[in-house]
Amino acid sequence: MITARAAASFDPQGRSVAAARAFVRDTLQGWGFADIVDDAVVLTSELVTNAVVHAGTRAEVLCLRAEDGVRVEIADRYPERELPLRHPGERPYADPDRESGRGLMLCAALATRWGVEYTATHKHVWFRLDLPDRPVGTRSAGPVVPDQFLPLADSRVRVAVLQIDAADAISAWNDDAEHIFGYPAEKAVGRPLAELAAWPQTPGTGTGVAEALRLSRWEGSYGIRGADGRVIPVYASHLRVRDAHGEPSIVCLLVHDDERALLQTPVRVPSSDGQHSDPRPVDPFEVFIGSPAPDDLDGLLQRTVERARDMLDADAAFLLLATDDETELEVRATTGLPSTRQRFARVPVEAGTSRYGSARLPAVHEDLAVVPGAVPLLESTGMRSVVTVPLKVEGRLTGSLGIAAENPGRYDNEDALRLQFAADRIALAVESARLGELERLRRGSLSFLVEASDLLAGTLDRDQTLALMAQMTVPTLATWCAVYTIADQASDPYLSYVLHEDEERIDGLKALLARVSPPEPVREAGARPWPDAALAVGGETVVLPLLARNRVIGMLTLGKPSEEHFRQEILELADDLSRRAALALDNARLYSERTAISRSLQRSLLPPGSPSIPGMEVDVIYRAAGEGNEVGGDFYDVFPIRDGAYGFAIGDVCGTGPEAAAVTGLARHALRLLAREGLGGPAVLQRLNAAILDEGARSRFLTLLYGELHPQPDGGALMKVVCAGHPLPLRLRPDGQVTPAADPQPLLGVIDDLDLYEQTLTLDPGDVLLCVTDGVTERREGTRMLGDDGLAEVLTTCTGLTAGAVAARVLRAVERFAAEPASDDMAILAFRVPGQRTGD
Numbered sequence: 001m002i003t004a005r006a007a008a009s010f011d012p013q014g015r016s017v018a019a020a021r022a023f024v025r026d027t028l029q030g031w032g033f034a035d036i037v038d039d040a041v042v043l044t045s046e047l048v049t050n051a052v053v054h055a056g057t058r059a060e061v062l063c064l065r066a067e068d069g070v071r072v073e074i075a076d077r078y079p080e081r082e083l084p085l086r087h088p089g090e091r092p093y094a095d096p097d098r099e100s101g102r103g104l105m106l107c108a109a110l111a112t113r114w115g116v117e118y119t120a121t122h123k124h125v126w127f128r129l130d131l132p133d134r135p136v137g138t139r140s141a142g143p144v145v146p147d148q149f150l151p152l153a154d155s156r157v158r159v160a161v162l163q164i165d166a167a168d169a170i171s172a173w174n175d176d177a178e179h180i181f182g183y184p185a186e187k188a189v190g191r192p193l194a195e196l197a198a199w200p201q202t203p204g205t206g207t208g209v210a211e212a213l214r215l216s217r218w219e220g221s222y223g224i225r226g227a228d229g230r231v232i233p234v235y236a237s238h239l240r241v242r243d244a245h246g247e248p249s250i251v252c253l254l255v256h257d258d259e260r261a262l263l264q265t266p267v268r269v270p271s272s273d274g275q276h277s278d279p280r281p282v283d284p285f286e287v288f289i290g291s292p293a294p295d296d297l298d299g300l301l302q303r304t305v306e307r308a309r310d311m312l313d314a315d316a317a318f319l320l321l322a323t324d325d326e327t328e329l330e331v332r333a334t335t336g337l338p339s340t341r342q343r344f345a346r347v348p349v350e351a352g353t354s355r356y357g358s359a360r361l362p363a364v365h366e367d368l369a370v371v372p373g374a375v376p377l378l379e380s381t382g383m384r385s386v387v388t389v390p391l392k393v394e395g396r397l398t399g400s401l402g403i404a405a406e407n408p409g410r411y412d413n414e415d416a417l418r419l420q421f422a423a424d425r426i427a428l429a430v431e432s433a434r435l436g437e438l439e440r441l442r443r444g445s446l447s448f449l450v451e452a453s454d455l456l457a458g459t460l461d462r463d464q465t466l467a468l469m470a471q472m473t474v475p476t477l478a479t480w481c482a483v484y485t486i487a488d489q490a491s492d493p494y495l496s497y498v499l500h501e502d503e504e505r506i507d508g509l510k511a512l513l514a515r516v517s518p519p520e521p522v523r524e525a526g527a528r529p530w531p532d533a534a535l536a537v538g539g540e541t542v543v544l545p546l547l548a549r550n551r552v553i554g555m556l557t558l559g560k561p562s563e564e565h566f567r568q569e570i571l572e573l574a575d576d577l578s579r580r581a582a583l584a585l586d587n588a589r590l591y592s593e594r595t596a597i598s599r600s601l602q603r604s605l606l607p608p609g610s611p612s613i614p615g616m617e618v619d620v621i622y623r624a625a626g627e628g629n630e631v632g633g634d635f636y637d638v639f640p641i642r643d644g645a646y647g648f649a650i651g652d653v654c655g656t657g658p659e660a661a662a663v664t665g666l667a668r669h670a671l672r673l674l675a676r677e678g679l680g681g682p683a684v685l686q687r688l689n690a691a692i693l694d695e696g697a698r699s700r701f702l703t704l705l706y707g708e709l710h711p712q713p714d715g716g717a718l719m720k721v722v723c724a725g726h727p728l729p730l731r732l733r734p735d736g737q738v739t740p741a742a743d744p745q746p747l748l749g750v751i752d753d754l755d756l757y758e759q760t761l762t763l764d765p766g767d768v769l770l771c772v773t774d775g776v777t778e779r780r781e782g783t784r785m786l787g788d789d790g791l792a793e794v795l796t797t798c799t800g801l802t803a804g805a806v807a808a809r810v811l812r813a814v815e816r817f818a819a820e821p822a823s824d825d826m827a828i829l830a831f832r833v834p835g836q837r838t839g840d
Contacts, residue, residue, distance in 0.1 A: 004065040012052040014147040017501035018454045020048040020061050027063045034211045036129040037112045037444045045450055046106050047125050052078035069130040075122045107528035181243030198223030198231045213250055216240045231563045235260035270330040297433040301333035309335055316405035321399045347376045359400040362416045364391045367408035385410035389420040398431045444574045456584035460591040469581045470499035477574050478558035484518050493518035512536045520545045521552040528572040538562050544578040562832035610638045615711040617803035617832040622812050625825050633660045634773040634825035637668050646709045647675045648831045652773045655700035664702045680755040681706055681722040692749040702748040705771055717763040719835050722756055724748050727777050734766035736799045738792045765835020775824035779817050783805050786817050803832040
């Protein structure tokens, strides 16, 4: 039964894919379906890409919620684009090496069910994802236990009580919380719990702190960062409640991890009453691990080490998982040890030459003081007696389980046999859970890289790319991040960006990194340790090269505090991210360089400056359309020809881009050269016309208003103009009368033999001559256009204004004529003969 639905449509644009992913992610998380969000996002990304990119149509996304899962439908308007039929002997419809069909292959691999439906106007591809089974917890009362077997606790048992509001911020903090963690209430209240919690889950697997706080009930282990920076292992119980006003909040009860018995839900045990006994056969795994078993790997491993410790009355226990090549073991769960400090640390499988130095065989160490280094994990922990046994599945080493005590000689071979029996019972379940975690991590990593690639491809700004690189790694992959860049092969690495999950520590981190030499640029891909930074900053630090186009352009540095370690899957994910980030950063560099070159060339096409003309006011306003443009197809120039004579021009080259810019440069320089040779206006334009036609296929049409200006001793000005296909100049009289100041003539760059003539006019004191390009007169708002009449009407309001004020008023009128930004270049050139009162 459908219990909720959400729908959205997305235009056929590349950015719609990211918008569709965000829509599905937000919808499913809002429904509480965090377990299947990653799979749904990956499938949506592929199917929406097929619609908006490959099919080129709008994509309609519909999410339908049911009690046990979700159905997502993606429809496009290209029903003719059917599934390819597979003939005998041909490759299947989808292949990892081919773009086509990949979305359907992912549906087949990830979805519970999927299908394709056609209508006359649409094609629907749908998939369904079922929610995983979630075991329900139970309550039970324990048996009477002798006093000596009761759980140990401090003389003063302390239970931290926290209240979390709807925004996941701490709203209440009791005295026991202050005693355990060191924060007074005024320092803790108002901070998000996520700032203090050292959550044990790996990105892409299990339940995160935000998801846990959304559950009605949650119980388990994690760490709280105390006021001294130390991570304090705790056992917690979260209960979601409503206050008197109906607002949701969370009550959190926390105790020291070794006092978990105060809060931990008792494990259900089989009834001893024969009338109520369970007829099922006893499962050795359930006997050891308890029922119900944790449904996530971290919970299962933690329960395992706790049971192993209790079973043999040990002071500590630990469990390590083997890497794929079985050469190293990774610490995944401990109890009685500084677990958060050791988490994800690695030790070799073969630690020595004797049989007791191999994790592949059981080993009993009666006293580690006699054989120091035999168990690297326990160095400097005070443990003396140790038993370790392998976890094996079908003869393959999958992990190692160990217990330890502070006193020597505590354990013998009989204890090793008991521990090996337990290890054999849980090895298969641990391996199955580990493979499930790896699969979830793979899916989460795929979704993470899809999002990261989309974000990095969305900008060509270098600084923004650096910020994105850091923000994507912190805190998802690391606690802090530093990006070093290399300008060229002869330059030293430069610290360009630093980010820490605690913003108050960024400046301190910069200062610490500034004291050490930058990491050595290395071309080999993959993460490598950076000991110098580890000594300066503390914790584990790794460096990944930023490789792009066969050269090192920088280094990505990641760090974690001393109590945490990078796991291999995170480093592999960081390596993938570094390759994408390096290419994005290099693209931003190339774009910046080419933009700088383009702007330098564009500036060379602009006049060096307008001359001061005695007895005249001259003002120019130039606006190039398009982002990053300083010069477009429009151009202007005012220049001295000889004593007492000045040339001016305003023109518009047909088209845009380098070809138009070339004609712009040709026209401006040719006009100056020909005018100074003493040629009149018609001769100047005829020779320019011939030069443009000589460009052949690169030539462009050109409209041009060219003239000569001769200031007169009596205060007026004599003008000779030729208007070749250009908007006519307008003359404004002091009485507000506006008239055209020239006749239209043929434009340049079309025919060889031009018959042009020159027109003469005299500007009296107070007169204004306005020259514009068609970006002004052709300004549009829907079907309306400013036009020559509209410009003339604006000019009538400019009586008494200076030349600069006239140009500014015309520009304001053009900008206000339409709401949208101008799509064409604009040039406004105004001349005025002083002598009348000027306005504002």
